[in-house]
Amino acid sequence: MDQIVLQLLNGLDKGGAYALIALGLTLVFGTLGVVNFAHGALFMLGAFCAVVVYQVLQIETVTIDPDRLTPWGSPMEIRTPLVQAWLGDFGGLLLEWAVPLSILVAIPVMLAIGLVMERGLIRHFYRRSHAEQILVTFGLAIVLQELVKAYFGANPIPVSAPAALTGSADVGAWLGLGSGVIYPWWRLTYLAFSVAIIAAVMLFLRFTTWGMVVRAGMEDRQTVGFLGIDIERRFTVVFGIATVIAGVAGVMYTPIVPPSYSMGMDFLVLSFVVVVVGGMGSVGGAVLAGFLLGILQSFAAMNEVKSIVPGIDQVIIYLIAVVVLLTRPRGLLGRRGVMER
Amino acid sequence: MRINSINRRLLLKSGAVMGAGLAMPTIFTGRARAQDFCNNPTGSSVVLGFNVPQTGPYADEGADELRAYQLAVQHLNGEGDGGMLGTFKGSVLKGNGVLGKKVEFVTGDTQTKADAARASAKRMIERDGAIMVTGGSSSAVAVAVQALCQDTGIIFMSGLTHSNDTTGKDKKRNGFRHFFNAYMSGVAIAPVLGEAYGTDRKAYHLTADYTWGWTQEESIKNATEALGWSTVTAVRTPLGEADYSQYLTPVLNSGADVLILNHYGKDMINSLTQAVQFGLRDKQVDGRNFEIVVPLFSELMAQGAGDAIKGIYGTANWDWKLDNDGSKAFTKSFGQAYGQPPSQAAHTCYVQALLYANAVETAGTFDPAGVVEALEDFEFDGLGNGPTLYRAADHQCFKPVLVVQGKEEPTDKFDLLEVVKEVPAEEVTYDPAIFGGELGPVSTAC
Numbered sequence: 001m002d003q004i005v006l007q008l009l010n011g012l013d014k015g016g017a018y019a020l021i022a023l024g025l026t027l028v029f030g031t032l033g034v035v036n037f038a039h040g041a042l043f044m045l046g047a048f049c050a051v052v053v054y055q056v057l058q059i060e061t062v063t064i065d066p067d068r069l070t071p072w073g074s075p076m077e078i079r080t081p082l083v084q085a086w087l088g089d090f091g092g093l094l095l096e097w098a099v100p101l102s103i104l105v106a107i108p109v110m111l112a113i114g115l116v117m118e119r120g121l122i123r124h125f126y127r128r129s130h131a132e133q134i135l136v137t138f139g140l141a142i143v144l145q146e147l148v149k150a151y152f153g154a155n156p157i158p159v160s161a162p163a164a165l166t167g168s169a170d171v172g173a174w175l176g177l178g179s180g181v182i183y184p185w186w187r188l189t190y191l192a193f194s195v196a197i198i199a200a201v202m203l204f205l206r207f208t209t210w211g212m213v214v215r216a217g218m219e220d221r222q223t224v225g226f227l228g229i230d231i232e233r234r235f236t237v238v239f240g241i242a243t244v245i246a247g248v249a250g251v252m253y254t255p256i257v258p259p260s261y262s263m264g265m266d267f268l269v270l271s272f273v274v275v276v277v278g279g280m281g282s283v284g285g286a287v288l289a290g291f292l293l294g295i296l297q298s299f300a301a302m303n304e305v306k307s308i309v310p311g312i313d314q315v316i317i318y319l320i321a322v323v324v325l326l327t328r329p330r331g332l333l334g335r336r337g338v339m340e341r
Numbered sequence: 342m343r344i345n346s347i348n349r350r351l352l353l354k355s356g357a358v359m360g361a362g363l364a365m366p367t368i369f370t371g372r373a374r375a376q377d378f379c380n381n382p383t384g385s386s387v388v389l390g391f392n393v394p395q396t397g398p399y400a401d402e403g404a405d406e407l408r409a410y411q412l413a414v415q416h417l418n419g420e421g422d423g424g425m426l427g428t429f430k431g432s433v434l435k436g437n438g439v440l441g442k443k444v445e446f447v448t449g450d451t452q453t454k455a456d457a458a459r460a461s462a463k464r465m466i467e468r469d470g471a472i473m474v475t476g477g478s479s480s481a482v483a484v485a486v487q488a489l490c491q492d493t494g495i496i497f498m499s500g501l502t503h504s505n506d507t508t509g510k511d512k513k514r515n516g517f518r519h520f521f522n523a524y525m526s527g528v529a530i531a532p533v534l535g536e537a538y539g540t541d542r543k544a545y546h547l548t549a550d551y552t553w554g555w556t557q558e559e560s561i562k563n564a565t566e567a568l569g570w571s572t573v574t575a576v577r578t579p580l581g582e583a584d585y586s587q588y589l590t591p592v593l594n595s596g597a598d599v600l601i602l603n604h605y606g607k608d609m610i611n612s613l614t615q616a617v618q619f620g621l622r623d624k625q626v627d628g629r630n631f632e633i634v635v636p637l638f639s640e641l642m643a644q645g646a647g648d649a650i651k652g653i654y655g656t657a658n659w660d661w662k663l664d665n666d667g668s669k670a671f672t673k674s675f676g677q678a679y680g681q682p683p684s685q686a687a688h689t690c691y692v693q694a695l696l697y698a699n700a701v702e703t704a705g706t707f708d709p710a711g712v713v714e715a716l717e718d719f720e721f722d723g724l725g726n727g728p729t730l731y732r733a734a735d736h737q738c739f740k741p742v743l744v745v746q747g748k749e750e751p752t753d754k755f756d757l758l759e760v761v762k763e764v765p766a767e768e769v770t771y772d773p774a775i776f777g778g779e780l781g782p783v784s785t786a787c
Contacts, residue, residue, distance in 0.1 A: 072676025301587035
């Protein structure tokens with residue numbers, strides 16, 4: 001029982017991450033009709049926002065102490081962190097909560113990147129074929145990736161979660177189960193964060209007039225345009241929102257896996273599968289598929305399952321994608337007419 | 342006009358035919374005529390090929406390997422403070438290059454992938470004329486490049502590779518390994534584990550799914566089971582995995598009380614820090630502390646893993662804090678050049694470059710046949726590990742193995758490991774027949 005709960009929790013945790021990234025991808029596809037292969041790179045850029053904030057807060061002054069020597073005989077360097085020297089305990093607190101704080105930095109930065117990207121590049125590809133859109137956005141992803149690699153290097157950069165959230169929670173005790181169900185605090189935080197963001201986006205689309213117009217535009221762009229609404233402009237904002245979601249998802253992911261330039265590509269393939277399984281352009285479908293694939297992947301990694309089907313943990317996601325596409329070619333919640341023109 | 346165009350066409354045609362005709366003899370005979378073995382250096386310099394991972398899960402090790410190679414080149418050419426050239430016993434090197442030729446180098450990125458590593462080694466051999474290829478920080482890469490070098494008549498001095506296969510079932514006459522292997526790790530670490538954790542533990546393995554992981558899993562399993570431990574299960578994880586959570590949650594309720602991580606580089610940093618996040622080190626099983634063992638780790642990984650490494654046992658080929666002249670000389674020149682102590686990856690690569698140069702100098706030729714002869718059963722000292730033998734039967738070095746532990750109270754960011762035991766070479770020496778494989782004949786032709 002403990003094991004089932006644990007794998008379920010792990011699946012929800014993974015699923016939350018998948019759904020969060022797939023959400024932006026499917027939103028952009030649903031509105032602009034663009035398959036954005038640079039979405040993973042946006043996730044990576046968000047993660048590097050956290051890295052930058054973390055590094056800025058850690059800027060040090062280096063003084064040389066000629067009286068003390070290193071084991072290899074050169075004078076010892078004394079490093080003093082500047083922020084802590086200026087702000088004292090408050091500086092230490094800032095550094096400790098650097099990751100959540102980075103969200104405040106990431107939102108304007110990612111919004112700006114998103115708007116520049118849409119106005120400067122993506123806009124010119126609305127009327128072009130999907131193949132061309134994929135090529136140009138994939139190219140952009142490689143450019144962004146190499147820029148980050150040139151500046152930050154190829155190695156992952158560890159970023160730590162606040163000390164208060166580094167341990168693990170005794171989930172078993174909350175649920176009245178045994179002591180075997182423990183789960184890291186930060187991963188639980190990430191799960192709560194992704195659920196909150198997904199809920200906010202869905203509620204925004206469902207219950208605001210602005211969201212209603214966007215949904216109407218997704219259904220029939222031309223008619224909404226005839227009604228005198230500048231739908232293009234709203235779609236630009238939607239692209240900005242999708243960029244911000246990918247960015248903050250990246251920020252919050254940094255304490256789980258140290259960010260490196262290639263992390264976006266790892267997630268791109270997965271999130272694309274999630275979008276296809278969920279149904280191209282369907283927000284609800286992406287969320288459903290994200291959690292479904294996360295949970296199945298987690299259960300497939302159980303030794304009991306792997307002893308029956310060896311290697312299933314590596315292929316389960318793609319296997320599900322094949323099955324879903326064979327039985328429901330439009331995905332779980334896909335609509336007629338999307339990508340079928 | 343018409344005549345003109347015919348003339349031009351004719352000119353082009355005959356030009357092409359003539360060009361092809363002129364090129365023909367050189368295509369077929371050029372290389373063979375100029376040299377009696379592959380890439381024989383004819384000018385005043387000789388090119389070495391440094392093939393290291395600059396991207397991928399082992400990129401940290403690769404960067405440090407490259408630093409060490411550059412230092413070795415300086416020292417061989419008589420620049421800098423000479424490093425271990427001054428302490429190397431058994432050396433005939435003069436500090437004037439190799440056989441009087443200035444040492445130059447080219448580098449390649451293995452990307453921690455066997456196919457990319459082969460491609461970059463091939464480029465260095467064919468385009469840059471490298472006489473020797475060295476490096477690699479993955480056994481899959483080492484085995485692949487070693488086979489390529491055997492086929493192309495080039496000497497391969499492997500860098501950090503720890504799989505039993507490199508000098509076991511996949512050994513080649515043209516390939517040499519200074520680094521230790523998984524078998525030696527198992528033999529060295531088992532008694533220490535028995536003493537620290539008891540002889541009735543239940544181990545759970547997470548293993549990187551390629552040649553190195555498999556052989557390390559096998560070697561550690563054999564050594565710990567001989568101690569009285571049992572193995573609950575061994576789970577394979579893909580190389581380069583970032584999120585290990587789905588592999589760690591089954592450990593919690595498996596009944597195991599020791600987790601053995603057969604991971605290296607970034608994989609190990611991720612799996613170890615995540616295992617600690619999952620509370621495994623605070624866990625109790627049947628009244629005893631749950632323990633984590635990382636059979637092979639290094640200073641670089643300890644830096645990446647931070648606090649998670651404290652108290653963890655593992656083995657190492659070398660450590661910069663060792664108290665001998667060679668280690669001190671190397672740490673001094675490396676530290677002064679780069680502001681940080683060398684890792685074990687840097688050490689083994691530096692030593693391999695020196696050993697190759699010395700073998701050429703001894704043989705008096707760059708001919709692989711002579712180099713192999715000079716290296717086989719070569720005994721040396723003063724390169725940081727004490728008296729060492731390059732065994733002829735499998736081209737494996739035999740020297741003491743270090744059992745290390747993550748320090749509880751590090752004094753600075755480089756002082757992370759403590760050497761708890763130095764296991765003498767005799768104890769880790771084995772019969773070369775146990776891993777099978779054939780060295781085959783030396784190859785010299787391109």
